[in-house]
Amino acid sequence: MTEPEKRQGRRRFGTNSVTMADVAQVAGVSAQTVSRVLRDPEGCTPQTRERVEAAIRSTRYVQNLAASHLASNRSMTVAAVIPQIAASVFAETLQGLSNVLLQAGYQVIIGHTDYSHEREEAVVRSLLGRRPDAFFLVGTRHTDAVREMLARAAIPVVESWAWTRKPIDQLVGFSNQEALAAAVAYAQRSGYRHPTFVGAARPGDDRARERLDGYTTGMARHYPGQAPRSLVVENLPYTMGSGSTLLEAARARFPDSDLLLFSSDLLASGALLACQRLGIAVPRQLAIMGFGDYEIARELNPGLTTIAVPTVRMGEEAARMLVQRLRSETPAARKRDLGFELIERGSA
Amino acid sequence: MTEPEKRQGRRRFGTNSVTMADVAQVAGVSAQTVSRVLRDPEGCTPQTRERVEAAIRSTRYVQNLAASHLASNRSMTVAAVIPQIAASVFAETLQGLSNVLLQAGYQVIIGHTDYSHEREEAVVRSLLGRRPDAFFLVGTRHTDAVREMLARAAIPVVESWAWTRKPIDQLVGFSNQEALAAAVAYAQRSGYRHPTFVGAARPGDDRARERLDGYTTGMARHYPGQAPRSLVVENLPYTMGSGSTLLEAARARFPDSDLLLFSSDLLASGALLACQRLGIAVPRQLAIMGFGDYEIARELNPGLTTIAVPTVRMGEEAARMLVQRLRSETPAARKRDLGFELIERGSA
């Protein structure tokens, strides 16, 4: 309403939007006081606070966070790097992360890598432009460039969805290797003779590769003398349709297999439904195990035996660790193993 | 390496990170020239450009986008408001949106509402703090406060996932009503006698409600004289498990129904798998239709008859419309109906 005095000198554009100075003028205080009301309401008298708050409402002021960021050197954002937005498990982790961070006043900015280390590099660089106060990453394997950029940024970093002895900074996850070794142990206990690992693996999907490792070491331990059988196809999309494709390929290649261990529930579900179509009795003729405990695992007939991983909790725990660090409290722990759980259902 | 000259006067913190001035010093040019190389590489001599680019690499400079935003009054971000991050259909829309926007140099910042209009208001306000250059919204129904905030922001807005005669600004979507009316028409053509609408509806999920509307008008048109039968449960989560719950409730309430129209494939899939368990033959004893054409629809046995909606394309088209506007080109159209398609499979 009130036209602000035109400044002399070099003419600039200015924003059309209401500034803190506008609010201050309406409230009859200085801009600094408005700022204080916004960031520490207890630090001023109730009357001042109310006057300012009324002015904020009447002017419909919305604080410009870019200016705040520049002046305070805190962006109040956390960058999250995940393989794919549309992959439900990572979306769940994000939801956990975001829920906790929002409560602490942080916004999450997301970058996705499409399972490529090169793209991860580009994504991290791009996100650094926003000067996030912390980073959240899926995976523990990164290019040297990524490690160096994050080290130079000198901000808290949490890696997740895997396990390593030497994280960049902090870690919350579980061991993909041990998870598959546990699956092989279960296979042995249940009397299966020839468990086979079947998976798709995008080039940068280290977690899938770690699962294969776990299968291999599990076989050495629980099936001594038997060569591991694995079928891993690169560049197959992570869809149920791929599961059906992989089922046929695995049956052709390892006809004597009595149990297929899939690297993901999505593939396992596709395979199980394909078995229904092909008239293959599960688990009598062929047993199937998945990984991830997606919701569908519990709805299929028979239910899918699988390994549950703490998708949401990883996000939540990561967020808590970050908030703690950002408040410069003493971190509870540098690494947090949330484990996995083998869920026994009908399919194996 | 080179310690910057300590400035006199009021001591500030400064960032530890490399600034444009540092790069300029290394390259032996002014900061201004560095800025120009970054945003208009053609606008200076190749030698200058190379010197600057070398300096950027050697210093590992990453531009501070908050400062850029403040100086240029363009944040190069687009805000996207969706009901849930972990809902696969919206994640797909986001992926489409993000892919196209990234190419144009824009980053997407995401807010989620949990299907609540109140939360949408808070989310929009919060996102406005980042001064996005444009907004993307799922849905066409919003509170007055949301409409007002967006109007005052005076930036391009695209709404999606629905249809309305009077969008806030631009619109890319389809009619949920017509989609369900088409489903009822299909039911009638296929000889079903008592199609029943079954759904879950979170309080702020207007799309689900519009589908119910479409069912009701479809019934009036194609089943004159028959009262519509619908079972809509509020506050049931959108999961396959809810589908199984709803199946039982619907059978108890409308025992003579021969076709259940679910408001989402997730529910329909859960119901179809529950039928397998209960020994109900689909479609002979009970037919089932879904909505959304999720991947599972094509893998189930029988395949799920459903209505496909352009999840990814809505995001892509929205992004194209926004980019066009942001480049202040003449918009191709204010509204874009991407339609829907009934996919006939075995379940109905």
Added chain:
DNA sequence: CTGTTAGCGCGTTCAC
């Protein structure tokens, strides 16, 4: 508890 002052890192404007 509140006001004043200076400057965060960059892009725009203008001069050369």
Added chain:
DNA sequence: GTGAACGCGCTAACAG
């Protein structure tokens, strides 16, 4: 084609 000066909107530091 390149440089100098100024200010975007906000907050830290300091004074009272």
